[in-house]
Amino acid sequence: MALVKDAGVQQALANLAATADATTEEQIRITEIPAPPFHETARGVYLAKLLGEAGLKVQTDAVGNVIGERAGSPGNDIVMITAHLDTVFPAETDVHVRRDGGRLYAPGISDNGTGLAALVAVARAMRDAKLRTRSTVLFVADVGEEGEGNLRGIVKLADTYRKRLRYVIALDGSATDYVTTAALASRRVEITITGPGGHSWSDFGAPNPIHGLARGIARFVNTPVPDDPRTSFNVGEIQGGTSVNSIPDKVSMKVDLRSESDAELNKLNAALNAAIKAGVDEEMTASRNRGMSGSGGLSVDTKVVGIRPNGVLPGNSPLLAALLAADDYLGNRSRPERSSTDANIPLSLGIHAIALGAGGRSGGAHSLTEWYDPAGRELGLRRILLTILQVAGFESSAA
Secondary structure, three states: OHHHHOHHHHHHHHHHHHOHHHHHHHHHHHHOOOOOOOOOHHHHHHHHHHHHHOOOEEEEOOOOOEEEEEOOOOOOOEEEEEEEOOOOOOOOOOOOOEEEOOEEEOOOOOOOHHHHHHHHHHHHHHHHOOEEEOOEEEEEEEOOOOHHHOOHHHHHHHHHHOOOEEEEEEEOOOOOOEEEEEEOEEEEEEEEEEOOOEEOOOOOOOOOHHHHHHHHHHHHOOOOOOOOOOEEEEEEEEEEOOOOOEEOOEEEEEEEEEEOOHHHHHHHHHHHHHHHHHHHHHHHHHHHHOOOHHHOOOEEEEEEEEEEOOEEOOOOOHHHHHHHHHHHHHOOOOEEEEEOOOOHHHHHOOOEEEEEOOOOEEEOOOOOOOEEEOOOHHHHHHHHHHHHHHHOOEEEEOO
């Protein structure tokens, strides 16, 4: 890799290691700014400040993406580096970072505190070493990657920059032993069942939406799914009811369906709908058998609240070649993986994209016990920098 002989590149690589502890402290500050779904503004304002201080021209678009531009040659193409601002946790979650030995504990500390801190660290390293590239490099802290955010941030970015957008690198989490080169399709469904409601004693036997939903779930979770193509489902939320002695008039649930195959995803969605219909029919039959046929029925409303498309990076992609060359130089080995990330959208549009971990180790993602260990994070940071420089057309470092 010829570019590593450049003095400025060597300076940037050295700086990423020398400032690793400072990057960790920045990660803590970022993590402690709550960014629940659809409420990433406060964290976005802080990232805009950091990216501006890193020498980038910063703007925030209509959906809340914070975009820092490092200009290349006029009219040239764009390489985009993204890290998502949002977490999966509701607003009331305690996101204070706790230290225990070498580990940091907090909801969102790795996903995606690691990616956001790396975004800033790499931008600073390029500024300090005065590295120049032919392509314009956009450093973006984007919204809506998690849950029902439905990738709205990267969708907006792809729409805005598509004519010039050549490569996308999504920074997500910490792992350096794999690279996401294929998008995992998913569908998020909300199902609501409504009924007449009533009193648990005097109206006993009236059709109960919760009972109907429970009967349907019991059927659905026995649905067989293949190991290849890998397919999964998860009932992640259930809401409904007003008191323990009331028959509810409404209940809803949200279900996550995923598969490596669009055909299997469609089959799983059909199985979900059939199971819920059967559960509701069974509950209505039970109500009639209790002599409550005149009390009213149950109705089902199904709404798709999120769709993530499939996509695969070509095996001969220059972006993958650049990542593997960086791995080779750094003595790292990484395997290709399929996952659901911001890379889904560009991959589905035929834009070359990957998702990378930003270094260190982590565990417990999407849980209150999420943790991050920054030891060795400089490997991830250097890997990101070298990949960017190759695909963005490194020209030189300026004295």
